[in-house]
Amino acid sequence: MNPPSTLQGQYAGFISRFMAYFIDLLVVIGMMIVITFTIDLLSRYFRLDKLLLVLLTDQDVLAEILRFMTFIGSVAFISFSYFVLAWTFTAGQSVGKVLVGVRIVPLDGSKIGLLRSIIRYFAFLLSALVLFLGLLWVLVSDSRQGWHDKIARTCVIYDWPAREDDGVIGRLQGRWHHIKHTRRRLRDKRTEQSVNGSDSETEAIPEEIVNT
Amino acid sequence: MSGISWCNKPDRQSIMSAENNNNFETVVIDGEVWAVTSSAEESTSESEAISSSNEPEGELEQPQQDPIETLDPPNMIDNAQESEDTGSSATVPDSTEQDETSESEQSEVPDDPEFDPLRALTSLLVGGAIEGASQLTTRLQIYQEELRQEAAELAGEDVEAEAVDEDELIHLRYALVGLIFDAQSTFRRNVSLWAKIADRSARATSQVTQPVTNSVLFSPFRQRYRSLTRRGEESLARWIADGRVEESPSRELARRTYTELVDEFIDHLAENPELQSLITEQSIGVASDMRDEVRERTVTADNLMEGLVRRILHRTPRAELPGPPPEVQRWAGLTIEEYRAQEKIDEAKDESS
Numbered sequence: 180m181n182p183p184s185t186l187q188g189q190y191a192g193f194i195s196r197f198m199a200y201f202i203d204l205l206v207v208i209g210m211m212i213v214i215t216f217t218i219d220l221l222s223r224y225f226r227l228d229k230l231l232l233v234l235l236t237d238q239d240v241l242a243e244i245l246r247f248m249t250f251i252g253s254v255a256f257i258s259f260s261y262f263v264l265a266w267t268f269t270a271g272q273s274v275g276k277v278l279v280g281v282r283i284v285p286l287d288g289s290k291i292g293l294l295r296s297i298i299r300y301f302a303f304l305l306s307a308l309v310l311f312l313g314l315l316w317v318l319v320s321d322s323r324q325g326w327h328d329k330i331a332r333t334c335v336i337y338d339w340p341a342r343e344d345d346g347v348i349g350r351l352q353g354r355w356h357h358i359k360h361t362r363r364r365l366r367d368k369r370t371e372q373s374v375n376g377s378d379s380e381t382e383a384i385p386e387e388i389v390n391t
Numbered sequence: 392m393s394g395i396s397w398c399n400k401p402d403r404q405s406i407m408s409a410e411n412n413n414n415f416e417t418v419v420i421d422g423e424v425w426a427v428t429s430s431a432e433e434s435t436s437e438s439e440a441i442s443s444s445n446e447p448e449g450e451l452e453q454p455q456q457d458p459i460e461t462l463d464p465p466n467m468i469d470n471a472q473e474s475e476d477t478g479s480s481a482t483v484p485d486s487t488e489q490d491e492t493s494e495s496e497q498s499e500v501p502d503d504p505e506f507d508p509l510r511a512l513t514s515l516l517v518g519g520a521i522e523g524a525s526q527l528t529t530r531l532q533i534y535q536e537e538l539r540q541e542a543a544e545l546a547g548e549d550v551e552a553e554a555v556d557e558d559e560l561i562h563l564r565y566a567l568v569g570l571i572f573d574a575q576s577t578f579r580r581n582v583s584l585w586a587k588i589a590d591r592s593a594r595a596t597s598q599v600t601q602p603v604t605n606s607v608l609f610s611p612f613r614q615r616y617r618s619l620t621r622r623g624e625e626s627l628a629r630w631i632a633d634g635r636v637e638e639s640p641s642r643e644l645a646r647r648t649y650t651e652l653v654d655e656f657i658d659h660l661a662e663n664p665e666l667q668s669l670i671t672e673q674s675i676g677v678a679s680d681m682r683d684e685v686r687e688r689t690v691t692a693d694n695l696m697e698g699l700v701r702r703i704l705h706r707t708p709r710a711e712l713p714g715p716p717p718e719v720q721r722w723a724g725l726t727i728e729e730y731r732a733q734e735k736i737d738e739a740k741d742e743s744s
Contacts, residue, residue, distance in 0.1 A: 187720075188722075188723035192693020192696070195690065290730075290734045339686060341690045344691050
């Protein structure tokens with residue numbers, strides 16, 4: 180099968196998706212900082228800072244649990260709101276996905292609705308909880324889907340005319356493909372010769388293949 | 392008008408109008424009126440100074456302040472700060488005031504019948520030369536002192552490091568440099584020596600020829616010589632007075648010209664819409680290029696990493712697998728507007744079916 184001229188519309192790979200998540204993580208952290216600063220400012224304005232100080236510095240176990248729950252809850256709420264709203268209302272793209280150039284699309288070709296976004300978000304948490312196995316599944320899946328994609332019946336595709344670069348990585352990959360192709364050709368030839376029974380005419384293995 | 396400016400030989404009418412606005416502090420030197428800060432409290436001294444501008448020429452009057460101190464920008468700032476403390480009104484103009492000032496000055500320049508372009512240009516050239524030489528000398532002193540300190544520190548750290556391999560060519564270069572410095576000091580010594588010799592020989596000659604030159608026969612020549620000497624001394628005194636008067640305004644003119652030209656050039660660049668659009672386009676272009684570069688590298692890294700993992704796990708290579716179905720691929724590359732439009736088309740199709 181010949182590869183397409185550009186990879187637009189093809190399944191997006193693990194590194195692109197990881198980069199997009201990383202950028203989104205930075206955005207969520209930024210949002211958390213802004214929200215915390217705003218809450219702090221408002222509490223100072225309304226003279227609630229002493230009450231917050233008591234709540235946050237109390238050594239009681241209940242207060243500890245309350246603090247932990249508050250932190251987790253706020254992180255979950257902010258990230259949930261961010262991802263779900265972004266996927267639903269900006270055509271399956273968050274900030275990171277826009278920058279990296281990937282898009283979430285349902286497998287049936289319909290639009291990604293609110294319900295599917297919510298399911299995908301919680302499935303994403305589940306995939307991450309099992310030692311990130313559900314996220315690493317993208318590397319081995321034929322359709323580059325993680326567990327959350329399979330649960331929500333979505334996939335992630337390149338949204339731009341994606342192409343490989345000609346830099347160091349691209350050259351390395353080109354070299355790798357060349358070596359692989361040469362090896363396969365040699366193997367096929369040897370198989371053919373063994374079938375025909377003419378072992379005398381063996382082709383010399385190129386030096387670069389031997390070195391590898 | 393707030394701020395500091397100067398004028399050259401203003402007529403009485405312009406001075407009086409300026410004084411009515413309480414914005415001049417004048418300095419009278421050699422019958423000429425030099426300028427100028429804004430000060431309402433000092434109007435009495437201004438009127439005194441202006442009244443003295445009508446005194447006959449050739450009578451040098453001591454300025455109220457040292458002109459250099461009055462017109463030097465750092466001192467101006469200091470004076471402004473001091474005046475804020477003391478409540479005086481001498482201020483350094485801020486940018487908006489400067490704009491207003493420059494606009495008003497630009498509108499006033501063509502109306503000034505006393506403006507002499509050649510004199511102003513001469514003043515600018517002389518001031519630029521003096522100011523430039525002064526600034527250069529100051530910087531050279533600073534650099535030399537820094538270099539001396541660095542050399543002293545280095546010499547204290549590693550004396551042995553100086554014993555490097557020096558070939559003939561390096562010695563020749565050192566010799567040439569040393570020759571230049573030696574020639575310069577020798578020239579200076581010789582100049583002073585020749586000046587002393589000339590002075591002593593002139594004294595000796597005058598002592599020898601004194602009986603002849605003091606005789607009656609030489610009286611017409613002597614009178615002419617004395618009158619020539621007197622004229623020369625007068626010229627010299629006039630030149631000194633002129634130089635004293637001209638130096639500080641010339642330096643201030645050069646300084647202001649340089650500063651304002653640079654400011655205007657920067658303002659022009661900042662306000663130029665073509666330049667702004669060029670910078671914007673360039674910035675967007677650079678950002679787009681960077682984004683595309685990052686995207687391309689991530690795509691390559693996607694394939695490389697997946698190829699390795701799939702090879703380790705003995706799975707089918709990515710290139711041999713089918714892509715997503717066409718109904719998935721059709722969403723790729725759509726803007727949000729196009730995406731919404733496609734959604735509406737799909738909804739309409741669903742309803743009709």
